[in-house]
Amino acid sequence: VPDGERFHETRIPVRFHEVDSYGVVWHGHYASWLEAGRNDLAAAFGAGIVDMQPHGYLLPVVSMEIRYKRPALLGDVVVVATRLRAPRGAWLTFDYRVARGSDGTLLATARTRQVVLNRDRDLLVTLPSVLRDAVARIRAFHRGA
Amino acid sequence: VPDGERFHETRIPVRFHEVDSYGVVWHGHYASWLEAGRNDLAAAFGAGIVDMQPHGYLLPVVSMEIRYKRPALLGDVVVVATRLRAPRGAWLTFDYRVARGSDGTLLATARTRQVVLNRDRDLLVTLPSVLRDAVARIRAFHRGA
Amino acid sequence: VPDGERFHETRIPVRFHEVDSYGVVWHGHYASWLEAGRNDLAAAFGAGIVDMQPHGYLLPVVSMEIRYKRPALLGDVVVVATRLRAPRGAWLTFDYRVARGSDGTLLATARTRQVVLNRDRDLLVTLPSVLRDAVARIRAFHRGA
Amino acid sequence: VPDGERFHETRIPVRFHEVDSYGVVWHGHYASWLEAGRNDLAAAFGAGIVDMQPHGYLLPVVSMEIRYKRPALLGDVVVVATRLRAPRGAWLTFDYRVARGSDGTLLATARTRQVVLNRDRDLLVTLPSVLRDAVARIRAFHRGA
Numbered sequence: 001v002p003d004g005e006r007f008h009e010t011r012i013p014v015r016f017h018e019v020d021s022y023g024v025v026w027h028g029h030y031a032s033w034l035e036a037g038r039n040d041l042a043a044a045f046g047a048g049i050v051d052m053q054p055h056g057y058l059l060p061v062v063s064m065e066i067r068y069k070r071p072a073l074l075g076d077v078v079v080v081a082t083r084l085r086a087p088r089g090a091w092l093t094f095d096y097r098v099a100r101g102s103d104g105t106l107l108a109t110a111r112t113r114q115v116v117l118n119r120d121r122d123l124l125v126t127l128p129s130v131l132r133d134a135v136a137r138i139r140a141f142h143r144g145a
Numbered sequence: 146v147p148d149g150e151r152f153h154e155t156r157i158p159v160r161f162h163e164v165d166s167y168g169v170v171w172h173g174h175y176a177s178w179l180e181a182g183r184n185d186l187a188a189a190f191g192a193g194i195v196d197m198q199p200h201g202y203l204l205p206v207v208s209m210e211i212r213y214k215r216p217a218l219l220g221d222v223v224v225v226a227t228r229l230r231a232p233r234g235a236w237l238t239f240d241y242r243v244a245r246g247s248d249g250t251l252l253a254t255a256r257t258r259q260v261v262l263n264r265d266r267d268l269l270v271t272l273p274s275v276l277r278d279a280v281a282r283i284r285a286f287h288r289g290a
Numbered sequence: 291v292p293d294g295e296r297f298h299e300t301r302i303p304v305r306f307h308e309v310d311s312y313g314v315v316w317h318g319h320y321a322s323w324l325e326a327g328r329n330d331l332a333a334a335f336g337a338g339i340v341d342m343q344p345h346g347y348l349l350p351v352v353s354m355e356i357r358y359k360r361p362a363l364l365g366d367v368v369v370v371a372t373r374l375r376a377p378r379g380a381w382l383t384f385d386y387r388v389a390r391g392s393d394g395t396l397l398a399t400a401r402t403r404q405v406v407l408n409r410d411r412d413l414l415v416t417l418p419s420v421l422r423d424a425v426a427r428i429r430a431f432h433r434g435a
Numbered sequence: 436v437p438d439g440e441r442f443h444e445t446r447i448p449v450r451f452h453e454v455d456s457y458g459v460v461w462h463g464h465y466a467s468w469l470e471a472g473r474n475d476l477a478a479a480f481g482a483g484i485v486d487m488q489p490h491g492y493l494l495p496v497v498s499m500e501i502r503y504k505r506p507a508l509l510g511d512v513v514v515v516a517t518r519l520r521a522p523r524g525a526w527l528t529f530d531y532r533v534a535r536g537s538d539g540t541l542l543a544t545a546r547t548r549q550v551v552l553n554r555d556r557d558l559l560v561t562l563p564s565v566l567r568d569a570v571a572r573i574r575a576f577h578r579g580a
Binding site for chain 4: 015017032035036039048049050053074075
């Protein structure tokens with residue numbers, strides 16, 4: 001669903017052990033690719049997991065949806081294109097397109113949703129300021145600002 | 146969404162390495178639990194992956210949706226309850242409920258969808274007879290027959 | 291190297307995603323099987339990871355050696371036979387034999403070594419009493435007592 | 436054991452899910468890093484897994500030894516330094532040093548051994564020419580030629 005927004009791209013070489021006995025990357029491994037794309041985007045804007053640790057916030061994934069279009073193969077470098085949607089409350093929703101790096105073939109699309117917990121594992125209903133600021137910078141990037 | 150159908154249950158002990166630095170099972174590992182539940186159900190009705198190999202059919206996953214409710218923890222044995230929906234064409238759709246074995250707490254719900262490819266990796270539009278028969282037996286089990 | 295000691299056995303079904311594009315279980319996955327065998331043995335004697343958590347001890351693996359004899363295959367249930375060697379200082383050394391459950395074929399042998407750290411991540415030079423007692427019980431089991 | 440040979444280096448960012456509940460990268464994941472280092476080295480000299488596929492050779496790992504020195508942490512980029520030893524018969528032995536990229540801290544050393552099987556899964560006793568040539572080029576690189 002292209003809507004003109006700019007996605008952040010992360011290149012990931014397929015590893016041998018990710019390929020299953022069908023000769024294609026096992027579908028479950030995409031979860032780690034999405035996470036790599038998401039964390040790479042966040043880190044580029046100062047809100048990576050390591051940046052968040054001193055603040056004590058946890059961002060557990062509460063849903064994940066993946067639609068597989070074409071298989072990833074041994075030798076592929078995949079490109080995970082990631083976009084953070086405009087936040088609603090304290091929910092963070094990311095969209096993804098996973099493509100083969102060599103020819104741009106779309107391999108999968110995905111969406112994940114996270115909530116924010118504080119140090120006591122209470123669910124927050126609004127984003128804390130450190131995250132709100134990072135989200136604003138990331139959203140500006142997506143809009144091409 | 147309980148609808149009275151009987152699910153097939155598979156018990157899986159949490160492994161140490163599945164627990165992440167948040168102290169809970171990493172969300173991506175649920176894909177392997179769903180697959181274990183699905184394959185265990187299929188194998189119980191003579192349609193496991195090993196049973197299918199001589200026939201040459203491949204059943205790639207084309208979509209996966211997981212909703213996470215509560216975390217799985219070190220020491221938990223999870224119970225994956227699996228149900229194959231009534232097939233439409235050659236699509237196979239499975240529903241899942243993942244619960245903590247000790248107290249039945251619901252940890253996640255999920256759905257996966259697979260298509261059937263033949264040996265030449267052509268997409269089938271109707272189920273081959275060996276699969277159709279297994280599906281009929283599995284569906285009879287779910288209905289409590 | 292059989293020496294008459296009794297090993298503890300843990301049964302583990304091979305999962306689909308553990309099988310690589312060569313059609314055999316990827317060699318790296320054995321690390322999780324060894325750990326499952328080790329933790330299952332420890333838990334059987336009240337010294338599992340969950341039992342140790344209140345005491346604050348960490349037992350990082352400092353070496354792992356695996357010799358692969360025959361491949362594990364889709365459909366196999368492997369049996370991990372585990373033995374804790376008599377401890378020297380605060381080192382814990384485990385030996386393993388991984389076999390195919392259906393016919394007993396030896397698939398791999400392995401050895402891992404762990405040290406014990408306290409809550410402050412200091413290296414201990416003697417086993418704390420809670421571990422020493424568990425080790426004594428486990429060693430008595432191995433000797434057939 | 437430095438001996439003056441030049442190692443090939445591969446940079447690998449730690450992924451969130453590789454970090455366990457102790458807050459360090461789980462020891463078993465190093466197997467995939469070693470493999471990435473080994474395959475990256477081989478591919479750089481035209482003998483990667485994809486290059487070998489048309490020839491039908493399989494190179495199963497028959498032993499792996501890892502010694503863990505210091506933990507890898509979230510946020511680390513690790514550098515896997517890989518060296519292929521001079522071959523004996525058809526055995527391929529690789530040495531590894533895994534270090535933290537930011538400060539060069541040595542995290543682990545390792546060694547793996549592989550044999551070569553042909554398409555019929557027969558064990559070869561001498562290297563086939565395609566591999567012998569690649570090995571010669573890789574060894575020249577290590578010697579600094």
